[in-house]
Amino acid sequence: MSLTVEKILLEFSPRAENILPAIRQISLVFGYVDEEKTGKIADYFSVTKTQIYETASFYDNINTEKQPPFVVRVCFSTHCALSDAKKIIAEIENILHIKLGDVNHPKFKLEMMSCVGRCGEGPVVMVNGKVYERVTVSSVYEMLEEYL
Amino acid sequence: MAKTEKILTKNWGHINPLKIADYINVGGYGALKKFVSEMKPQTAIAEIVKSKLSGRGGAGFLTGEKLKIVAENASHEKYFICNLEESEPGTYKDRMIVDNDPHLLLEGVIIAALAVGAHKAYLYLNGNYHKQKEILETALEAARKKNFWGPGIMGSSYDLDIEIFSGAGAYICGEETALLNSIEGRRGEPRLRPPYPTETGLFGKPTCVNNAETIANIPWIILNSGKKYAKLGATCSPGMKLYILGGSVKKPGVVEAPTGLTIRELIDEIGGGVTLGKEFWFAQIGGASGHLVTEKELDTPLTFSRDCPIPLGSGSILVVDKSANIYDLILSWTEFFRRESCGKCVPCREGTFRLHEIVSRWQDGEISERDREALKDILWTLENTTFCPLGRFAATAMGDAVEKLKILCK
Numbered sequence: 001m002s003l004t005v006e007k008i009l010l011e012f013s014p015r016a017e018n019i020l021p022a023i024r025q026i027s028l029v030f031g032y033v034d035e036e037k038t039g040k041i042a043d044y045f046s047v048t049k050t051q052i053y054e055t056a057s058f059y060d061n062i063n064t065e066k067q068p069p070f071v072v073r074v075c076f077s078t079h080c081a082l083s084d085a086k087k088i089i090a091e092i093e094n095i096l097h098i099k100l101g102d103v104n105h106p107k108f109k110l111e112m113m114s115c116v117g118r119c120g121e122g123p124v125v126m127v128n129g130k131v132y133e134r135v136t137v138s139s140v141y142e143m144l145e146e147y148l
Numbered sequence: 149m150a151k152t153e154k155i156l157t158k159n160w161g162h163i164n165p166l167k168i169a170d171y172i173n174v175g176g177y178g179a180l181k182k183f184v185s186e187m188k189p190q191t192a193i194a195e196i197v198k199s200k201l202s203g204r205g206g207a208g209f210l211t212g213e214k215l216k217i218v219a220e221n222a223s224h225e226k227y228f229i230c231n232l233e234e235s236e237p238g239t240y241k242d243r244m245i246v247d248n249d250p251h252l253l254l255e256g257v258i259i260a261a262l263a264v265g266a267h268k269a270y271l272y273l274n275g276n277y278h279k280q281k282e283i284l285e286t287a288l289e290a291a292r293k294k295n296f297w298g299p300g301i302m303g304s305s306y307d308l309d310i311e312i313f314s315g316a317g318a319y320i321c322g323e324e325t326a327l328l329n330s331i332e333g334r335r336g337e338p339r340l341r342p343p344y345p346t347e348t349g350l351f352g353k354p355t356c357v358n359n360a361e362t363i364a365n366i367p368w369i370i371l372n373s374g375k376k377y378a379k380l381g382a383t384c385s386p387g388m389k390l391y392i393l394g395g396s397v398k399k400p401g402v403v404e405a406p407t408g409l410t411i412r413e414l415i416d417e418i419g420g421g422v423t424l425g426k427e428f429w430f431a432q433i434g435g436a437s438g439h440l441v442t443e444k445e446l447d448t449p450l451t452f453s454r455d456c457p458i459p460l461g462s463g464s465i466l467v468v469d470k471s472a473n474i475y476d477l478i479l480s481w482t483e484f485f486r487r488e489s490c491g492k493c494v495p496c497r498e499g500t501f502r503l504h505e506i507v508s509r510w511q512d513g514e515i516s517e518r519d520r521e522a523l524k525d526i527l528w529t530l531e532n533t534t535f536c537p538l539g540r541f542a543a544t545a546m547g548d549a550v551e552k553l554k555i556l557c558k
Contacts, residue, residue: 016351017313019333024275024316051334058335058490060317061275077237078436079394081480082472114319114484115237115436116276119394119464120401 003029005037009044019045023056032063060114068109070147072096073126077115080122084137088123091140095148108147153380155368155388156361157404160248165283168290171251177296179367180255184304187370189263193219196263196366198374202385205231205322205359206434206461208452212374214356217346218264221354228261228269229331229350229357233315233322235274236435237484238464241390242360244402246280249364250287254310256363258297259370261308264356268309272327275315284312319488323536324357326490337492338536361390361463382408385452389460395431395467396423407460412446414465426469430553434461436481437541440548475510478549482507485542496539499530503546507556515556523556 008026012018022041027033033041033056035049042049057064072092076085089100089110098105100112118124121133125143132143163170171177183192197212218226230253234242245253261269273281288310292298297308318336320326325339328350349355365387369377378386389407391414394400398420405418411431415421422428431441433450438461441448450460468477482504489500503526506519515523527550530543549555 016333017331020316020330021314024314045333047333054335055333058318059275059315062316076480077484078432078466078477078480079238081476082395082466082468084473084476085480086473086476112483112487114317114488115235115239117234117240117243117274119238119240119392 005030005040009041014045016045019047019052020055020059023052023062024059027056027062032066034064034066068105068107070107071109071111071128072144073111073113075114075116075118075122075124075126076112077119079115079119080124083122085123087137088125088135088140091137092125092144095141095144154404156245156252156364156390157248157402159252160244163249165248165250166286168251168287168294171249172294175371176251177255177294179370180258180296181302183259183262183370184302184306189219189265192259192263192370195369195374199365199369199377200374200386201362201365201369201377202387202452203359204361204365204389204463206236206459208385208454208459211358211362214346214358215260215264217344218266218354218356221347223354225351225353226264226266227350227353227355228257228264228266229324229327229355230257230269230271230360230363231322231324231327231357232271232273232277232280232360233327234360234462235317235319235322235488236437236462236464237480238394238432238435238466239392239462241392241402241463243274243277243280244390245360245364246277246283250283251291252367253360253364254284254287254291254296256366257310258291258301258308259366260356260358260363261310262301262306266356267307268311270331270350271310271312272321272331273312273314275317277314281312281314288312318490319484320490320536320538323538326536327357328355335490337490338538340535381406382449382451382453384408384455389463391418392462392464393419393467394464396426396428396469396472397421397467398423408449408451410447410449411441411458411465414450415446415467419465419467422467422469426471429468429470429472431468432466432545433458433464435464435466436484437461437538437544438464439544440552442552474549474553474555478507478510478546478555479504481542481545485538489538489542493535493539495529496534496536496542499526499534499539500542502526503530503542510556513555520556523550 012022042052125132201211202208321336326336330336345355485500486504491497527543530539
């Protein structure tokens with residue numbers, strides 16, 4: 001039995017405070033919320049499609065476009081920046097043969113992210129939601145090995 | 149520095165945060181019991197007003213006054229929201245509260261929500277705090293079984309429903325009106341104030357939004373009286389505060405200490421001083437949106453008072469030594485605000501973008517004459533014309549870097 005948008009929506013009662021959790025859940029299960037899914041969510045909550053798209057496109061943790069299988073996100077906020085996050089980014093670029101922000105790679109995407117509240121344990125890297133703390137230039141390869 | 153009583157961190161490391169029995173054994177939920185059996189909502193709020201507790205999220209608004217405005221509103225439907233969004237870089241105190249003592253926070257939420265007459269409370273949690281969500285879910289479940297929330301709390305006529313609302317990753321949602329929009333399923337853009345959320349908040353009803361750390365102080369105030377709380381720390385904004393020390397200090401981490409300490413005391417006595425072999429350059433107070441402090445200002449006491457030249461903000465203290473890469477640091481501020489600007493108002497949307505462009509062009513310590521002029525204009529615009537405080541925050545640290553550190557000047 002596979003999950004469909006409709007089945008996920010039925011877990012939420014159609015009230016305004018469930019809109020964001022529902023979009024988030026659908027984005028998590030399918031990887032992104034496209035126009036078709038946006039329409040279904042809008043119908044379920046009896047709001048306009050625009051409102052759902054507006055909300056979905058605003059938040060960092062919700063995607064409105066199909067993502068490559070592995071999204072590598074490096075924190076570049078104050079504390080991590082001071083502990084050489086720039087060098088980590090350069091090393092990841094080297095290993096994965098991609099550029100920061102490149103959207104055309106079939107397998108990987110590398111982007112910067114905002115603080116995730118682990119400032120004591122920086123630099124922080126997140127691969128598909130899995131968090132790696134105290135990453136060093138020499139430990140980058142080891143971290144990425146399982147995804148290569 | 150005299151040793152003072154711990155309020156927020158007294159149980160950290162001593163109890164199992166997942167076991168409600170541990171918390172009850174050390175006197176937990178005693179304040180709730182006292183509130184339900186002996187106090188009226190008005191007396192509880194009067195105690196909080198007397199304590200002069202101010203908002204720990206950064207703005208420093210008096211909590212008692214805020215609760216009072218909502219409590220005095222005649223509306224039958226009111227909401228109470230605990231703000232655990234906490235996306236300010238360098239700030240993780242609320243996460244530590246949840247990690248180490250979730251029931252202290254819950255007890256505070258329950259008392260404050262009942263005092264203002266709300267029947268529904270939300271815990272607005274940062275979207276990246278997955279583990280903390282599980283901890284809070286376990287804690288809520290346990291507290292419900294003990295009848296600390298739900299219908300007829302501890303045999304009284306109080307009803308309260310508590311729900312965790314997970315954000316989806318947006319810095320601006322820490323701003324209370326943006327947070328409300330987010331719960332309503334809209335873009336997390338700030339609303340025009342007034343009307344303030346205390347009158348027209350979530351779904352148009354009076355809403356009280358408080359930072360998690362603020363709320364965690366409430367059980368102590370209920371048990372020990374507001375008068376006693378007002379004697380702790382600085383007279384203008386008394387109480388205990390969680391400081392988050394980071395960067396080049398010997399002992400980084402979250403520490404509880406009274407308000408009104410000087411920055412030097414915090415770095416030297418609590419943080420153990422600057423890391424060996426490093427030379428102090430400047431400190432940033434209150435996360436990426438905070439002011440920079442150089443050597444000669446280190447003796448300024450930090451408080452929430454508006455007269456204080458350096459606001460305490462979220463309590464984060466970042467020590468930067470002379471070997472730090474200032475280019476990366478400045479780029480991290482502008483990159484952060486460019487990404488997190490919500491796009492509602494032009495000065496902030498464009499300003500943060502152009503600011504980042506200028507800083508990206510800044511190499512080898514030199515920028516062009518034209519960029520330098522533009523920088524001045526952009527900083528002024530961000531400072532004075534943006535819709536919400538985010539724009540001002542984006543300009544704070546940059547402005548200080550230009551003014552105090554003489555960076556981007558030639």
